[in-house]
Amino acid sequence: MSIADRADRSDRNELRLALPKGRMQDGVFKLLADAGMPVRVGPRAYRPAFSLPNVEAKLLKPQSIVEMLHNGSRDVGFAGADWVAELGADLVELVDTGCDPVRVVAAAPPEIAAKLESRPIRVASEYERLTAQWIQRRGLDARFVRSFGATEVFPPEDADCIVDNAASGATLAVNGLVVVDELMTSTTRLYASRAALDRPELRTRIEDLTLLVRSVIEARSRVMIELNVAAGELEAVVAILPCMREATIAPLHGNGGFSVRAAVPRAELPRIVPAVKARGGTDVVVFSPAQIVP
Numbered sequence: 123m124s125i126a127d128r129a130d131r132s133d134r135n136e137l138r139l140a141l142p143k144g145r146m147q148d149g150v151f152k153l154l155a156d157a158g159m160p161v162r163v164g165p166r167a168y169r170p171a172f173s174l175p176n177v178e179a180k181l182l183k184p185q186s187i188v189e190m191l192h193n194g195s196r197d198v199g200f201a202g203a204d205w206v207a208e209l210g211a212d213l214v215e216l217v218d219t220g221c222d223p224v225r226v227v228a229a230a231p232p233e234i235a236a237k238l239e240s241r242p243i244r245v246a247s248e249y250e251r252l253t254a255q256w257i258q259r260r261g262l263d264a265r266f267v268r269s270f271g272a273t274e275v276f277p278p279e280d281a282d283c284i285v286d287n288a289a290s291g292a293t294l295a296v297n298g299l300v301v302v303d304e305l306m307t308s309t310t311r312l313y314a315s316r317a318a319l320d321r322p323e324l325r326t327r328i329e330d331l332t333l334l335v336r337s338v339i340e341a342r343s344r345v346m347i348e349l350n351v352a353a354g355e356l357e358a359v360v361a362i363l364p365c366m367r368e369a370t371i372a373p374l375h376g377n378g379g380f381s382v383r384a385a386v387p388r389a390e391l392p393r394i395v396p397a398v399k400a401r402g403g404t405d406v407v408v409f410s411p412a413q414i415v416p
């Protein structure tokens with residue numbers, strides 16, 4: 123197909139998927155592979171092979187993905203919530219993957235942080251809109267200084283204060299900055315363009331993709347626990363299992379006991395396993411599911 127033919131066509135039925143190039147890439151590729159949709163990409167090649175038919179995938183910087191979804195030239199894609207807010211994009215959020223969590227913060231050297239309101243300041247950031255909103259909310263007398271990375275090194279000579287993202291907070295600390303305000307939190311999310319959702323043939327495929335991605339996120343938050351228990355202790359053990367619906371119970375061959383199986387929240391395992399033992403459960407096996415579709 124020629125480049126001209128690839129331009130936007132209202133009759134197309136291929137799904138245009140945008141995959142993030144850069145720090146989000148590994149997490150998103152792992153998520154898709156776990157959902158049974160491996161992505162294959164060659165070195166320096168930005169059009170990866172995607173395992174679903176009739177999907178045209180491109181590898182793009184997340185900021186470009188947000189703009190393309192907003193304009194409708196891409197149908198569905200992964201990006202950070204921070205850039206959706208920064209670009210004021212009108213997108214539909216489909217799944218919060220919880221991957222790559224960051225805080226967008228205002229930060230300054232401690233001596234400046236204590237008196238931000240008391241003088242005109244310069245605020246350096248890559249996030250122009252979020253910074254302008256913060257300046258207005260705080261009623262600061264401030265001038266915006268555009269940065270293109272390495273923002274933490276601007277103060278005190280080239281800016282008084284910064285707005286940037288922080289994950290571990292190490293870069294802020296090493297550069298002697300303290301957090302003044304938290305503007306928002308952000309994670310990697312799956313978004314759709316409104317135009318694509320208005321087209322029934324694309325909408326169904328976007329819903330299917332969403333279901334598969336969600337199933338992996340759900341599966342990561344749970345584990346399967348399987349155990350054996352005598353008839354007399356069965357109710358006491360089942361009562362402490364926080365299942366999706368009800369535990370599956372099957373009689374053991376010959377001895378009157380039962381096998382119990384349930385998908386429980388992973389975070390509750392440290393409470394559940396000792397409690398199961400204390401109530402007479404034995405032969406406890408815990409394993410991870412690959413996908414869960416409620």
Ligand SMILES: Nc1ncnc2c1ncn2[C@@H]1O[C@H](COP(=O)(O)OP(=O)(O)OP(=O)(O)O)[C@@H](O)[C@H]1O
Binds near residue numbers: 143183201289
């Ligand atoms: N530790 C982190 N530092 C910076 N951005 C992060 C971090 N963790 C997650 N992100 C998110 O990654 C997205 C930006 O991805 P990108 O690959 O462009 O990162 P980058 O470090 O800014 O890349 P580059 O410096 O190569 O332009 C943003 O949505 C941001 O919130």
Ligand SMILES: O=P(O)(O)OC[C@H]1O[C@H](OP(=O)(O)OP(=O)(O)O)[C@H](O)[C@@H]1O
Binds near residue numbers: 286289291
């Ligand atoms: O809180 P931390 O764990 O230290 O991570 C946050 C830092 O990492 C990123 O910088 P990056 O390395 O991408 O360089 P950049 O500033 O040039 O984008 C981001 O812009 C912050 O500076």
